[in-house]
Amino acid sequence: MNEKEKNELYKEFGIDDAAGVFENLQEKESLGQEILERIQATKEIREGQDRILKLRRKKTMLTIAAAVGFVLISTGLLFLQPFGGDSYITVTVAKGETRKLVLPDGxxxxxxxxxxxxYPKKFGEKRRVYLLEGEGFFDIVHDDKVPFVVEAAGIKTNVLGTSFVVKSYQALSTMSVAVVSGKVAVSDDHQQTSVLEQNEEAIYNKDHRKPTVVKVKATERKAWNDGNVILNAAYFEDLVLAVENAYQVKIKYDQQKFKNCQNSIRFNTKQSLKEVLDLIKEIQGITYQIKEEKEVLITGSGCN
Known part of the structure; x- marks a missing residue:
């Protein structure tokens, strides 16, 4: 089709200036192509900016995570350091039982x-152990260069080589250290120090922490190791706890009524619970009931 025939065809559709339309179409196509190219360029620029922003955000988050991780790890190390994680062994003895341990130094x-x-699996420059709850009889191997320290409820017992008993039950209002042989130095958080020799006992009241040193027959303090319970001028709470631990029972009583009661008692854990309660009834004038599920109810006038 020649140019004349094209023009005639355009005229049939009512188009007079076919050449102008054609040129106009070409211009529009050129402009459309330019617009598409600009849109594509803008899109690529924005995608590049988005990638940069994402990389920056990722880097920032990694930096924050690393900083937080460092703080947590540092805090964790400081928290775990006193007991050294797996480098320590914890032993819990059930009610009605006793247990013997041999420490790393013998x-x-x-x-x-x-x-x-x-206690630690291995002693280093220090020999330090922790009585977290209860009572222990310690027979320590002598070492002039490395003192042995027992920590219990803020009370530290320092020895070079000796034997002694530390008693620190949370249920009691007092704790004590009694020397069976040798000499020990006992101190608290306020740096109050008592030097104890054989058959001396330091008793700490948990309220004021002031030690009272008394003369005792220290071998009686460890009699429980042979199944014997020997309490001399002991407060009623001490007597009750001894029975609870020996016979795996829970004793309910009015603590305020019996707060000032002091008694001396001896019994063997091979005796029945009833026999021991009858003995307490005789010396203290109590009334008791043994209930199901190992519960004992004690009543009486007390010592007000």
Missing amino acids: STVWLNSASTFK
């Missing part, structure tokens, strides 16, 4: 009922 510890004890 020292021996006997733990009484309802006691929890923590």
Whole structure:
């Protein structure tokens, strides 16, 4: 089709200036192509900017995560350091039982009922152990260069080589250290220090922490190791706890009524619970009931 025939065809559709239309179409096509190219360029620029922003955000988040991780790890290390994680062994003795332990230096510890004890798998420059709850009899191997320290409820017992009993039950209002042989130095958080020799006992009241040093027959303090319970001028709470731990029972009584009661008692854990309660009834004038599920109810006038 020649140019003349094209023009005639355009005229049939009412188009007079075919050449102008054609040129106009070409211009429009050229403009449309330019617009498409600009849109594509803008899209590529924005995609590039988005990638840069994402990379920056990712880098920022990684930096924050690393900083937080460092703080948590540092805090964790500081928290775990005192007990060294797996480098310590924790031993818990159930009610009605006692247990013997041999420590890394050859020292021996006997733990009484309802006691929890923590010690290192290996001693280094220090020999330090923790009586977290309960009572223990310690027979320590002598070492002039490395003192042995027992920590219990803020009270530290320092020795070079000796044997002694530490009693620190949470249920009691007092804790004590009694020397069976040798000499020990006992101190608290306020740096109050008592030097104890054989057959001396330091008793700490948990309220004021002031130690009272008394003369005792220290071998009686570890009699529980042979199944014997010997309490001299002991408060009623101490007597009750001894029975609870030996016979795995819970004793309910009016603590305020019996707060000032002090008694001396001796019994063997091979005796029945009823026999021991009858003995307490005789010396204290109580009335008791043994209920199901190992519960005992004690009533009486007390010592007000």
